[in-house]
Amino acid sequence: MGPLIPNGLIPVEWNYVIAILIGMAFGYILEASGFSSSRKLAGVFYGYDFVVLKVFFTSAVVSVIGLYYLDYLNFLDISQLYVQPTYLWAAIIGGMIxxxxxxAGGFCPGTSFCGAAIGKIDAIVFIIGLTIGIFVFAEAFTFLEPLFNSSNLGHITMVDILDISPYWFILIFTIIAIGSFVFSDWVRSKVKKVFY
Amino acid sequence: MSKRYKTKKFIVKREYQILAFILVFIAAGLVLLPKYKKNEGIMPELFVKNAISSERYISTDQLADKIINQDPSVLLIDMRSEKEFNEFSLPNAINIPLKNLLDDDYIGYIDQDIYDVILFSNDSFYADQAWMLGNRLGFKNLYVLKGGLNEWFNTIINPKYPDETMPREAFKLYDFRKAAGIYFGVGAPKTEKKAAPTKKVITVKKKKKRAAEGGC
Structure with missing residues (x-):
């Protein structure tokens, strides 16, 4: 839990308590904003509802801006943040699957549990499928391992690849986000409305 | 319509435009803010705390003890120039002149956390400077030999005999230093070579045989 536990401000045992509280808050927000309905996610593909895109794009933009302001004010050190390593082909193929x-399912793993919690049968079926998928992956891991570990590009970010100032990148990224919102609204206005 | 109603209507109607504008404005703020050079390495507060701590020093006695016990975790680094290093130094020391401290060839010796790096120079002056550079960059396990080689000479090589009124510890320390000095090859007690006692040669003159004289 962020700077609190490593610095000894609160004991380690609080990790799980805080994780549960954050998880409950996250689930509540997901359900409250309607993500527990599979039509919400499917709407992005059919073009009648872009809330998912907007929510996740906005959260990414807001958090990156906030992080860089904190870094500017010396409250945190961006270079100390952990960057997930990029496995290029594994990420592309995994992303497609x-x-x-x-x-097909209309859920992402998080929202499927959210839907199951309010008793949606399609969400429960989705979770069963998800579990089977995990099992198959685990059993076939020996065959998949070369792909899984190949094309490791290390802890890279877009800023490293494009070699531009992160601040400019954030500005461009923000404009792209807003452009995509405008575009998605335009698409939505062209598509037949679905009420659910 | 009142003016207040108009503003409200404007805000409600253009809600998303306003929010989008705020977002772009804040992002542009990052680009437009004046840039400043960030501190490299550890925070200044921590640096000062480290610098005034006496734990960054190691005394000559402690070092002598480590060398004699062949402590494998010690890495001695001589900060003096190469010429001075070639004249004399501590056993197994590595020479990194202060001006070359952060060169690629040498940085591996001080930027690591396997050994306890002990920096020394003639006094603690160069070593202190090197320590400050290293500590500021966040290198771990750096120590300075307090007093440097001069102190080493005064304590280990040429210890002073304590006064009669000094506590027993002072004498113990003296004994340790003397013994350490012997380990490092100086001040071995002079064994006076006693000349083998010369045997006095008593020459016994043999009496000449007298020619037999006629007896009775």
């Missing part, structure tokens, strides 16, 4: 799963 996950995208098909999103489209």
């Amino acid at each position: 996950m995208g098909v799963g999103f489209l």
Whole structure:
């Protein structure tokens, strides 16, 4: 839990308590904003509802701006943040499989549990499928391992690849985000409305 | 319509435009803010705390003890120039002149956390400077030999005999230093070579045989 536990401000045992509280808050927000309905996610693909895109794009933009302001004010050190390593081909193929799963099931793993919690049968079926997928992946891991570990590009970010100032990148990224919102609204206005 | 109603209507109607504008404005703020050079390495507060701590020093006695016990975790680094290093130094020391401290060839010796790096020079002056550079960059396990080689000479090589009124510890320390000095090859007690006692040669003159004289 961020700077509190490593600095000894609160004991380590609080990790789980805080994780549960954050998880409950996250689930509540997901359900309250309607993400527990599979039509919400499917709406992005059919073009009648872009809330998912807007929410996740906005959260990414807001958090990156906030992090860089904190870094500017010396409250945190961006270079100390952990960057997930990039496995290029594994990420592309995994992303495609996950995208098909999103489209077919109408849930992402998080929202499926959210939907199951309010008793949606399709969400429960989705979770069963998800578990089977995990099992198959685990059993086939020996065959998948070369792909899983290949094309490791290390802890890279877009700023490293494009070699531009992160501040400019954030500004461009923000404008792209807003452009995509405008575009998605335009698409939505062209598509037949779905009420659910 | 009142003016207040108009503003409200404007805000409600253009809600998303206003929010989008705020977002772009804040992002542009990052680009437009004046840039300043960030501190490299550890925070200044921590640096000062480290600098005034006496734990960054190691005394000559402690070092002598470590060397004699062949402590494998010690890495001695001589900060003096190469010429001075070639004249004399501590056993197994590595020479990194102060001006080359952060060179690529040498930085591996001080930027690591396996050994306890002990920096020394003639006094603690160069070593202190090197310590400050290293500590500021966040290198771990750096120590300075307090007093440097001069102190080493005064304590280990040429210890002073304590006064009669000094406590027993002072004598113990003296004994340790004397013994350490012997380990490092100086001040071995002079064994006076006693000349083998010369045997006095008593020459016994043999009496000449007298020619037998006629007896009775």
